[in-house]
Amino acid sequence: MADLSDLLNIDAQFTDEELALRDRVREFVDRRFRPNIAKWYEYAVFPTEIIPEMAELGLLGMHLDGYGCAGRSATEYGIAMQELEAGDSGLRTFVSVQGSLAMSAIHKHGSEEQKQRLLPEMAAGRVVGCFGLTEPTAGSDPSGMLTRAERDGDGWVLNGSKRWIGLGTIAQIAIVWAMTDEGVRGFIVPTDAEGFSAKLLEPKLSMRASIQTELTFENVRLTEADRLPGAAGLKAPFQCLNEARYGIIWGAMGAARDSFEVAAAYTAQRQQFGKPLSAFQLTQEKLVNMALEIQKGQLLALHIGRMKDAGTLQHHMISVGKLNNCREAIAICRDARAMLGGNGILLEYSPLRHANNLESVRTYEGTDEVHTLILGEKLTGVSAFR
Structure with missing residues (x-):
């Protein structure tokens, strides 16, 4: 079933295998994560007990080839990151730190002995x-x-x-x-x-x-x-950071999509002035604007993912996606929270949690300002960093 926000039938752009992966990761998030995330968030707990299950799904270092890794495409990796962050940014962050940063560093820059010794253990979740x-x-x-x-x-x-x-x-x-x-x-x-x-x-x-x-x-x-x-040199860690930034392009849209779906469901059942909130013009305008930005962000992520798989992705394009999708996602989550009224501050509802998380996501792996200046240099040919 297509997502409620999928006005353009973006699902049609994915292969059956990609959609099957999406559904498996979504089922895991729905079953193991959603029922507990409010409690984990309130008490500042990351559930380490789910690490083996993420390994069984092939999520750890999933875009790396060999050494016990799943060898999935960049697009498939992005799809998984979107589903994980629809649960919580912390869930996607674990997979990103483990796979896109630590494992990628070894895969890209390690010796054969280091790769053979560590990557299979990390893919299995036995070494973090x-x-x-x-x-x-x-x-x-x-x-x-x-x-x-x-x-x-x-x-x-x-x-x-x-x-x-x-x-x-x-x-x-x-x-x-x-x-x-x-x-x-x-x-x-x-x-x-x-x-x-x-x-x-x-x-x-x-x-x-x-x-x-x-x-x-x-x-x-x-x-x-x-x-x-x-x-x-610094090029080595930056190569790993770009892998993590790529995952954020998809992940931020997962948080936005989840917030939109919560707002849509809430306004459909919340009665005010004799009719549901979703029957008011202002509510519909907000939902439409949110859905449009989610669709644009998802298309941007998909386009970048396909270019990454084709080997045509350029460095500055990662900044386009990270800057845009984080900026739009946090605005969507904030609007969704407002549509819930006072109930929006309760952990029973996800939008404010997502918005709070995205304050960090838009900061790490390059702030808005850093990515703006990367793109500014691309447009003008002049670096503003020094």
Whole structure:
């Protein structure tokens, strides 16, 4: 059955296999996540018990080839991210950090030994990874990172800190980017290494059913075998970030679609002045505007996904999707909350939870301003960053 907001029959643009994947992920979210998300959000809990089920669905590193990964297309990955974020941004974030960041870093830049040892375990959910790039004083400008790795004999010594790192307190490995005398390099850091510590960042008003942490490294000793041999310079982590940003393009529309559906259902049954709210012109206008933006956002995500699969996607196009879809999704969620009146602040209803989460989603993996300037440089040929 097509989604209520699908005015253009976008479903017809997907293959039977893509629609079957969508339905499997949607069923998982409906069965395992929706009945509990209000409680998890209220008490700031990420349900680690569902990680094996996500692995069974092939969601962890699903767009990677080999090493126990599902080898799905970029479009299929995007479809799954949309369904996960319709449940909650924290659910999509887990899959993004694990697959698009930590696993992608190993898949793109690791040695064959590292890939063989870690990727099958991560795809199965037995090993969780995190991705340490952002620092307390280096967010949008990672070139200002202070974390350093110094050569020491045939190994390395790591010192510094990272902030806003998803999954840090439950991860067995951390992909850590550090400045060295040879430039930025990437390392696989066991989280049980002496001198490694992770603490939760709390309390939060957003992404409450998700894990964000601060990592600290105090003379953490690493071997040369812990370094990602193919990672040199900031281009390496940015390649992973683009994978995560791509997933957000789809995911944000999942949060928007869910908020729209809640508002549509609520206004159809809520009686005011002798008729349902959905019978009023202002309500219908709001629903129409929301549906139009969801459709445009989904078409944008699909177009970018097809180009990614075809190998024709350019770097700035990720910014088009991330900037537009996050911006429109948060507006849709806010409008949906308003249509619920006072009931909209209750966790029984999802729009305000989605809107709060999207405050984080539009900030991480590049703020609105960063993506605006990336596109500004594309249009003018002039960089405004420096």
